[in-house]
Amino acid sequence: xxxxxxxxxxxxxxxxxxxxxxxxxxxxxxxxxxxxxxxxxxxxxxxxxxxxxxxxxxxxxxxxxxxxxxxxxxxxxxxxxxxxxxxxxxxxxxxxxxxxxxxxxxxxxxxxxxxxxxxxxxxxxxxxxxxxxxxxxxxxxxxxxxxxxxxxxxxxxxxxxxxxxxxxxxxxxxxxxxxxxxxxxxxxxxxxxxxxxxxxxxxxxxxxxxxxxxxxxxxxxxxxxxxxxxxxxxxxxxxxxxxxxxxxxxxxxxxxxxxxxxxxxxxxxxxxxxxxxxxxxx
Amino acid sequence: xxxxxxxxxxxxxxxxxxxxxxxxxxxxxxxxxxxxxxxxxxxxxxxxxxxxxxxxxxxxxxxxxxxxxxxxxxxxxxxxxxxxxxxxxxxxxxxxxxxxxxxxxxxxxxxxxxxxxxxxxxxxxxxxxxxxxxxxxxxxxxxxxxxxxxxxxxxxxxxxxxxxxxxxxxxxxxxxxxxxxxxxxxxxxxxxxxxxxxxxxxxxxxxxxxxxxxxxxxxxxxxxxxxxxxxxxxxxxxxxxxxx
Numbered sequence: 001x002x003x004x005x006x007x008x009x010x011x012x013x014x015x016x017x018x019x020x021x022x023x024x025x026x027x028x029x030x031x032x033x034x035x036x037x038x039x040x041x042x043x044x045x046x047x048x049x050x051x052x053x054x055x056x057x058x059x060x061x062x063x064x065x066x067x068x069x070x071x072x073x074x075x076x077x078x079x080x081x082x083x084x085x086x087x088x089x090x091x092x093x094x095x096x097x098x099x100x101x102x103x104x105x106x107x108x109x110x111x112x113x114x115x116x117x118x119x120x121x122x123x124x125x126x127x128x129x130x131x132x133x134x135x136x137x138x139x140x141x142x143x144x145x146x147x148x149x150x151x152x153x154x155x156x157x158x159x160x161x162x163x164x165x166x167x168x169x170x171x172x173x174x175x176x177x178x179x180x181x182x183x184x185x186x187x188x189x190x191x192x193x194x195x196x197x198x199x200x201x202x203x204x205x206x207x208x209x210x211x212x213x214x215x216x217x218x219x220x221x222x223x224x225x226x227x228x229x230x231x232x233x234x235x236x237x238x239x240x241x242x243x244x245x246x247x248x249x250x251x252x253x254x255x256x257x258x259x260x261x262x263x264x265x266x267x268x269x270x271x272x273x274x275x276x277x278x279x280x281x282x
Numbered sequence: 283x284x285x286x287x288x289x290x291x292x293x294x295x296x297x298x299x300x301x302x303x304x305x306x307x308x309x310x311x312x313x314x315x316x317x318x319x320x321x322x323x324x325x326x327x328x329x330x331x332x333x334x335x336x337x338x339x340x341x342x343x344x345x346x347x348x349x350x351x352x353x354x355x356x357x358x359x360x361x362x363x364x365x366x367x368x369x370x371x372x373x374x375x376x377x378x379x380x381x382x383x384x385x386x387x388x389x390x391x392x393x394x395x396x397x398x399x400x401x402x403x404x405x406x407x408x409x410x411x412x413x414x415x416x417x418x419x420x421x422x423x424x425x426x427x428x429x430x431x432x433x434x435x436x437x438x439x440x441x442x443x444x445x446x447x448x449x450x451x452x453x454x455x456x457x458x459x460x461x462x463x464x465x466x467x468x469x470x471x472x473x474x475x476x477x478x479x480x481x482x483x484x485x486x487x488x489x490x491x492x493x494x495x496x497x498x499x500x501x502x503x504x505x506x507x508x509x510x511x512x513x514x515x516x517x518x519x520x521x522x523x524x525x526x
Contacts, residue, residue: 108360115361123449123483232372245491248482251365253372255455255476258492265488 019214019230026218033224040208040222040271045162045279047170054143055171055199059163062224063153068145068163072173074134074183075142085132085140089117091147091160098152098225109156116249117147117161120205120238124246127168131200135178143171154224157236158207165204166279172196203240205247206275208268210235212254219260221267235261237268241276287318287439296423296437296501301403301512303411311412315404317437319394324404325387326412332383341376343383348401351390362388362398366405369453369479375415384414395439396424398451398481403505410513418455420478421505423498425450427490434494436501448484450491452477452498456506475499 014021014032025032035041041062050056053069060066077084093101093110101107106114121127132141145167147160174196177184186195211223211231220227223234233252240246245265250256290297297318306312309325316322329342336343346367348359366388374384386408388401402422409416426438426446435442443449455478475495482491 108364111357111360112364115357118357119483124485233368240485245482245486245488246484248480248491250477250480251368255457255478257474257476258495259474261477261480261495262488262492265491 018226022227022230023214026213026220031220031227037218038221038267040274041224043162043275043278045166047166053167054173055167055169057163057166057170059159059166061155061159061162061222063151064149064155064159064224065151066147066149066156066159066163068147068160068167070167070171071144071146072141072171073144074139074176074185077133077137077140081129082137083133083140084129086142087121087127087129087132087145088142089121089145089147089164090114091117091149091156093149093152093156097149100152100225113157113160116157116236116247117164120161120207120247121164124205124238124240125202126165126205127199127201134176134183138181139176139178139183141173143168152225154226154228155209155222158209158222161205161207161238162275162279165201165206168199168201169204169279171199173198203242203244203246204276204279205238205240206272206279207236207238207247208264208271208275209237210264210267212252212256215254217254217256217260219264221271235264237265239268239272243269285435285439285442287441289318293433293435294497294501296504297439299403299505299508301407301508303407303512303516309412311408311410311414313404313407313411314391315400315407316392317396317400317403318439319392320396320400320439321391322397322400322404323389323391324401324408325389326384326408326414327387328384328412328414329379329382330385332381336383337381338376340380342374342379342381344371344374344376345383345385346370346405347385347387349387349389351393362401365398365479365481366401369402369420370405370409373417373420373455374409375417378415393440395441395443396437396451398422399424399437399453402453402479403509407509407512410509411516418457419506419509420453420455421502421509422451422453422479423501423505424452425494425498425501427484427486427494434490434497436497446484448482448486448490450482450486450494450498451480452495452502453479454499454502454506 044060046058049058054072055070058067091114174185211220212233236249238247300316303313311326314323346363348362399422425436427448429447
């Protein structure tokens with residue numbers, strides 16, 4: 001009787017051939033973590049987690065956690081846009097969240113995610129920057145939106161965008177008064193509707209990300225970090241509450257047919273609606 | 283309908299292309315690609331030595347550097363670097379050159395809109411010029427949906443981009459085939475489009491997105507043809523030089 005000359009434990013197999021190990025699961029329609037291929041990880045949203053910030057939120061998608069804080073500061077407007085404030089989103093991927101990231105200047109991934117979010121916010125006109133004007137040509141609000149990843153387990157774009165949108169919804173800024181060149185921001189212990197204002201957001205874009213695995217174009221919703229490393233590409237789709245698209249990005253190896261893209265858009269519609277419900281109820 | 287740049291008469295018209303290869307004599311390959319008044323120069327060095335930290339045991343490492351028209355590279359350029367690198371990585375047969383590096387430098391020369399698409403086209407020409415083995419070639423085109431007329435305009439200029447409701451850049455390789463299914467033969471939509479890279483921003487509907495993809499796919503066929511001719515001409519010239 002022939003016995004196999006060489007056998008592995010499943011964990012050894014996973015380390016030696018991560019893609020093949022994963023393929024054994026996907027052909028059966030599941031993933032190693034027990035999720036179906038189109039299932040997103042459990043998501044939670046907490047509002048106002050940082051009391052010293054003007055607005056804040058924490059979003060957790062599976063093992064990925066992003067904390068976002070919004071800080072409002074007074075600044076001089078640009079000469080060519082004297083009545084517009086600034087919205088400065090930034091995503092930070094520090095060595096704290098994963099050994100993938102090194103200390104030092106922001107990694108390429110962090111910059112690319114920041115830029116992608118910046119474009120979604122700007123191009124889909126989430127916030128009218130004129131709302132941030134205090135006194136034309138003299139003073140405007142600048143909103144520093146810092147999203148810090150504290151635990152990285154893939155799909156940073158969805159988590160960061162959700163955290164940023166939740167934090168922006170949570171923003172409360174004290175009403176300023178402008179008198180002869182000086183700006184006074186009213187103090188007082190509690191922010192009320194009389195002495196402060198909230199942001200008037202035109203829409204809330206939220207996104208869903210899918211990984212493309214193999215040439216068979218297996219679509220994995222909400223990839224975790226192992227799925228990201230073995231996948232050939234990613235599709236990110238951002239939608240607002242009316243189902244209007246705010247951004248589509250498809251990057252990576254395999255060419256994706258339109259039918260695959262259509263399926264992803266449908267799935268993204270469902271997912272962003274679900275995420276919106278989670279965000280509104282908590 | 284006349285376009286804002288006044289040289290074009292149709293919404294689905296591309297600006298005249300121009301390309302020239304082998305412009306830089308210290309690089310292994312170089313190319314310039316123009317869409318009208320937008321121009322991008324690209325140089326390729328490699329396969330060459332690679333930093334130990336970036337070395338990959340079984341394939342070549344691709345490094346992409348994007349330089350803006352003026353000033354220092356910002357996060358926009360970093361995002362473009364990532365887009366170009368991740369699109370090209372699977373296209374290059376990097377397994378043939380393990381433990382080496384291929385450096386690609388993309389420099390904007392003139393900016394009149396559709397820079398990312400121009401950069402993609404310049405890069406593929408430079409890679410061909412450097413003789414880097416490739417699985418397939420790619421072609422890129424940008425289009426916008428106009429905010430006033432809701433019309434899809436191909437290959438927008440800076441002026442047209444300012445009026446855009448949404449902007450879409452598509453990259454297609456020359457493998458994605460046209461398959462027409464028999465049941466909807468009469469429809470033009472029978473073209474099955476396979477996207478290699480797609481980047482869309484602004485506000486748009488699902489229908490608009492897929493319509494843009496269809497229109498860009500058709501336009502990219504012209505870019506593919508152009509790249510093919512450019513390579514053919516260059517090879518003919520080289521042959522003549524050898525035999526003379």
